[in-house]
Every structure is written in structure tokens, then in C-alpha cells.
Amino acid sequence: MSDPILSVRGLSARIAGQQVVEDVTFDVPATGVTALLGRNGVGKTSTIKGVLGLIERRGEVTFRAGGSAVRLDRLRTHRIVQLGIGYVPEDREVFSKLTVAENLRLAERSSDPRREFVAELFPDLVARSNQLAGTLSGGQQQMLSLGRALINTNTLLLVDEPTKGLAPIIVSEVAAALAEAAKTVPVLLVEQNLQVVRQLATDSIVIEGGRVVHTGPAAQLLDDEDMIRRFLGVHGETTGAGATA
Numbered sequence: 001m002s003d004p005i006l007s008v009r010g011l012s013a014r015i016a017g018q019q020v021v022e023d024v025t026f027d028v029p030a031t032g033v034t035a036l037l038g039r040n041g042v043g044k045t046s047t048i049k050g051v052l053g054l055i056e057r058r059g060e061v062t063f064r065a066g067g068s069a070v071r072l073d074r075l076r077t078h079r080i081v082q083l084g085i086g087y088v089p090e091d092r093e094v095f096s097k098l099t100v101a102e103n104l105r106l107a108e109r110s111s112d113p114r115r116e117f118v119a120e121l122f123p124d125l126v127a128r129s130n131q132l133a134g135t136l137s138g139g140q141q142q143m144l145s146l147g148r149a150l151i152n153t154n155t156l157l158l159v160d161e162p163t164k165g166l167a168p169i170i171v172s173e174v175a176a177a178l179a180e181a182a183k184t185v186p187v188l189l190v191e192q193n194l195q196v197v198r199q200l201a202t203d204s205i206v207i208e209g210g211r212v213v214h215t216g217p218a219a220q221l222l223d224d225e226d227m228i229r230r231f232l233g234v235h236g237e238t239t240g241a242g243a244t245a
């Protein structure tokens with residue numbers, strides 16, 4: 001197996017002086033979608049923010065790309081992003097007073113943005129290019145948020161709960177777009193909808209109480225009702241249509 005693209009060793013993180021990630025250790029393989037799972041409030045978002053340096057963190061975070069290894073824990077967020085790490089935050093951060101087209105343009109990091117790729121993934125965004133982002137529906141804002149990340153050629157994509165609160169039809173569209181993106185870039189995905197996890201994820205990491213309690217193939221976890229119940233607090237048989245953890 002090739003080296004993982006991201007190795008996290010003993011990551012701890014604090015928010016407002018409070019420990020929210022204790023001692024997290026995991027690898028993200030260089031291909032496929034790795035699902036970061038766990039019950040509400042266990043520290044999934046904080047782990048991603050710790051990797052990106054968006055919150056105070058300690059521990060080793062190593063990013064391997066282009067034959068070299070870079071310690072992300074020594075870098076500020078803007079430098080981390082410049083390495084080609086795309087981030088789609090949980091709360092769909094878009095500039096509400098700017099149009100869809102302006103939002104996308106501002107996200108472009110290189111002289112070679114993948115505008116056609118994003119337009120093919122989200123034709124609705126093309127149709128709404130002059131609409132103010134603040135007037136989009138939640139689903140459309142999520143697509144814009146994804147589009148803002150996917151317009152760049154990323155080496156790794158960190159995506160936090162992209163289907164949260166969306167109608168089933170939009171969940172399918174977002175999942176399809178992520179599946180398309182995942183063909184070209186490894187993804188670390190926080191996702192509570194286990195049907196989406198089943199559709200997309202190759203590997204899984206489960207966090208509990210600020211620590212990793214399980215890693216392994218996603219299918220193995222999803223097929224184990226005991227683990228699903230123990231780690232995610234739902235019944236295994238509910239990992240089908242529309243189920244959420």
C-alpha cells in the first residue's frame with residue numbers, strides 16, 4: 001500500500017481553553033474516501049479544524065504529496081491551503097452579499113481554475129451565476145461551497161457534513177458530486193448520513209470522547225450492527241435509505 005497522504009499522530013486541540021480533541025491518531029490513504037465518524041460532539045469537526053490549524057492544536061500532522069512530507073502542525077492555515085488542501089466547512093461558508101459567480105471567482109487559487117468541471121457538476125450554479133449567494137437555498141449553498149473547493153486542483157479534500165439538513169434529492173446530488181470529485185482526489189469526509197457513507201467511503205475512522213476508537217474498511221464497519229450501535233448510536237439495519245447516525 002502506498003504511503004498515506006495524511007498522518008495524524010497524537011493530535012489534541014482546544015477551543016476557548018477547553019480540550020475538544022484529546023489524543024487522535026489516524027492515517028488518510030492516498031486514494032478513496034475516508035469517513036470520519038462518531039456521535040454528535042465527539043470532536044470530528046474539531047479534528048479537521050486542528051489539521052487545518054484553524055484552532056489551537058498540538059501533535060504531529062504530516063502531509064505527503066509530490067514525493068515530500070510536510071509537517072502541517074508547524075504551518076499557519078493559509079500555508080496549509082496553498083499546499084493544495086481543499087476545505088468544505090460544515091456551515092457552508094459563502095459570501096452572502098456576493099453573487100454565485102463572484103463566490104466562485106474569489107475561491108480560485110490558480111491561473112487554471114476548473115470552471116467547466118464545476119459547471120458540469122452543478123448546472124444549477126451556472127443558471128444562478130448572478131444570484132446573490134445569501135438568497136440561495138441550503139442545498140444550493142452547499143453546492144456553491146463544494147464548487148468553491150472543487151474549482152481548484154486539490155491534493156486532499158476535507159469535507160465536513162456536506163449533506164447536513166438537506167432534502168433527500170439534494171443529498172443524492174451532493175453525494176454524486178463528491179463521488180465524481182473523489183475519482184481524482186482523496187477525501188476525508190465527516191458525514192452522519194450512513195447511506196452516503198456506504199455509497200462513498202472506502203475507509204472509516206471512528207472518534208469517541210476525543211479519541212479514535214476504530215479504523216478499518218468502511219464496508220466492514222457498516223456491516224457490523226454491534227459496532228454501528230456502539231460507536232454511532234444507531235441500529236445497523238437503519239444504515240439504508242435516509243438513515244442518519
Ligand SMILES: Nc1ncnc2c1ncn2[C@@H]1O[C@H](COP(=O)(O)OP(=O)(O)OP(=O)(O)O)[C@@H](O)[C@H]1O
Binds near residue numbers: 020043
Ligand atoms: N466554539 C466552541 N466553544 C466551545 N466549545 C465548543 C466550540 N466548538 C465546539 N465545541 C465543543 O467541542 C466538542 C467537539 O465539537 P465538534 O464540533 O468538533 O464535534 P463533532 O463531532 O463535529 O460534532 P457534530 O457531529 O455535532 O458536528 C463539543 O463538545 C462541542 O460542544
